[in-house]
Amino acid sequence: DVKVTQSSRYLVKRTGEKVFLECVQDMDHENMFWYRQDPGLGLRLIYFSYDVKMKEKGDIPEGYSVSREKKERFSLILESASTNQTSMYLCASSPPGGVSNQPQHFGDGTRLSIL
């Protein structure tokens, strides 16, 4: 089975801090995704990557950046955390064949609180 591991289940940070969320997958998937999930808003795509060092903006990239230096690892960076970035962050990966026509495999999420 595909395993997507997110480094923290719960994280508390302060406003203005630089925050790193790490995600690792073990199935050699080309595609990796970062979403945030908020009540009433559903899953919203922040960034995705279809190859090492490649990245594409999703629907809500403002305030975030990403890094993919190795195929198995996709990092989400909050450059200067703000309270409106308090959310559940979900990482996912999928095999090649298009970012939208393959099943996505999710980690268990990081619940991030910005105080």
Add this chain to the structure above:
Amino acid sequence: SQQGEEDPQALSIQEGENATMNCSYKTSINNLQWYRQNSGRGLVHLILIRSNEREKHSGRLRVTLDTSKKSSSLLITASRAADTASYFCATDAGAGNNRKLIWGLGTSLAVNP
């Protein structure tokens, strides 16, 4: 904007009953996917159905797709307490390199023992 919208928002049934959830979408699609999310956990992929397919089964799950009505349904037969979760549909949208999954807000299913 939401491409997929699930209906109902919440559903409560007794163990052993069938549960039906619906998903409507607005634009033409190549495929539609259903996922389950247990409380506080990540999403788990259930079924992918392509636009040229009308029905797909996986164990106790049955998914139908009606492209003329731009709708899909997920049926869980003989439900169990362990089926309690939120269920999401996701459709592909956009074109070319901008193609991505668009997620509905989900149906919250409670199966009472």
